[in-house]
Amino acid sequence: MANRPDLLPGTLDMLILKTLTRAPLHGYGIAQSIKRLSEDVLTVEEGSLYPALQRLLLQNWVKAEWKMTDTNRRARFYTLTAAGRKRLGIEVSEFEQMIAAIGRVLSDAQEA
Amino acid sequence: MANRPDLLPGTLDMLILKTLTRAPLHGYGIAQSIKRLSEDVLTVEEGSLYPALQRLLLQNWVKAEWKMTDTNRRARFYTLTAAGRKRLGIEVSEFEQMIAAIGRVLSDAQEA
DNA sequence: GTCTATACATAGATAACCTATATATCGGCT
DNA sequence: AGCCGATATATAGGTTATCTATGTATAGAC
Numbered sequence: 001m002a003n004r005p006d007l008l009p010g011t012l013d014m015l016i017l018k019t020l021t022r023a024p025l026h027g028y029g030i031a032q033s034i035k036r037l038s039e040d041v042l043t044v045e046e047g048s049l050y051p052a053l054q055r056l057l058l059q060n061w062v063k064a065e066w067k068m069t070d071t072n073r074r075a076r077f078y079t080l081t082a083a084g085r086k087r088l089g090i091e092v093s094e095f096e097q098m099i100a101a102i103g104r105v106l107s108d109a110q111e112a
Numbered sequence: 113m114a115n116r117p118d119l120l121p122g123t124l125d126m127l128i129l130k131t132l133t134r135a136p137l138h139g140y141g142i143a144q145s146i147k148r149l150s151e152d153v154l155t156v157e158e159g160s161l162y163p164a165l166q167r168l169l170l171q172n173w174v175k176a177e178w179k180m181t182d183t184n185r186r187a188r189f190y191t192l193t194a195a196g197r198k199r200l201g202i203e204v205s206e207f208e209q210m211i212a213a214i215g216r217v218l219s220d221a222q223e224a
Numbered sequence: 225g226t227c228t229a230t231a232c233a234t235a236g237a238t239a240a241c242c243t244a245t246a247t248a249t250c251g252g253c254t
Numbered sequence: 255a256g257c258c259g260a261t262a263t264a265t266a267g268g269t270t271a272t273c274t275a276t277g278t279a280t281a282g283a284c
Contacts, residue, residue: 098153
C-alpha cells in the first residue's frame with residue numbers, strides 16, 4: 001500500500017493554493033510548478049488536478065478565466081481570491097501542526 | 113474539506129508500526145499512545161484503527177495474540193514482525209521525503 | 225445496580241486520489 | 255503535407271483510507 005505515492009493525501013489543495021500566491025496560473029502550469037519546486041518528488045496527476053480545481057472554484061477560493069498563454073494556447077487561468085488566501089493560511093497551519101505531532105510520535109525515543 | 117482532520121491520510125499504518133517498536137500493545141493502547149505522544153493532536157478513531165490493524169495483519173507486518181491486560185481485561189496484543197520493522201523504515205523514509213518536498217513548495221519565496 | 229472507561233469489531237458513507245480515456249492545438253521536423 | 259511531442263482541459267470509473275455510527279462485552283468504582 002502507498003507504493004511511492006504521488007502526493008500526501010490531503011495536501012493537494014494547499015499546494016495548489018500556495019502555487020497561486022505567486023501569480024495566476026493555468027492548471028497545467030500549476031502541476032508543472034509543483035513538480036519543479038518539489039524536485040520531482042510530487043507529481044500532480046491530471047485526474048487529481050482538475051477535480052481539485054473544481055473544488056477550489058466551488059469554495060470560491062480561486063476564480064478562473066480563459067486566456068491565451070504566452071505560447072499562444074488557450075488555457076484557464078486561476079487566481080487566488082481573498083478567501084483562498086485565508087484558507088491557505090489555515091491549511092498550512094493545520095498541516096504544520098499535524099507534521100509536528102507526527103514528528104513527536106516518530107521521534108519518540110523509547111522508554112516506558 | 114479537511115476540517116480539523118484527526119489524521120493525515122496515509123500516515124496511520126506508519127504511526128501504528130512505530131508505536132509497536134516500543135513493545136507489543138493492544139489496539140486500544142496503540143490509539144491512546146498515539147494520542148498521548150502527539151499531545152492530543154492526532155486521534156485514531158476506532159473505525160480507522162481496527163481496519164488498519166487488519167491490513168497490517170494481512171501484510172504480515174504485525175502478528176496478534178489474545179492476552180490479559182494488567183487491568184485484567186482480555187485484549188488482542190500486536191507485535192511488530194521483522195517485515196513490519198522493514199516496512200516502517202520504508203514508510204518513514206518516503207514520508208520524510210514527501211514532507212521535505214512539500215516544505216520546498218510551501219517555502220518557495222516568490223520571484224519568477 | 226448503574227455508570228464510566230476499557231476493549232474489539234463491522235457496516236456504510238464520504239472523499240481523495242489514480243488510471244484510463246477523450247479531445248484539441250501549437251510548433252518543429254521531415 | 256503529414257506526423258509527433260508537448261501543451262492543455264476534462265470526465266468516468268475504480269480503489270482505498272478514513273470517519274460516523276452502531277453493537278457487543280466486562281472490570282472496577284460508586
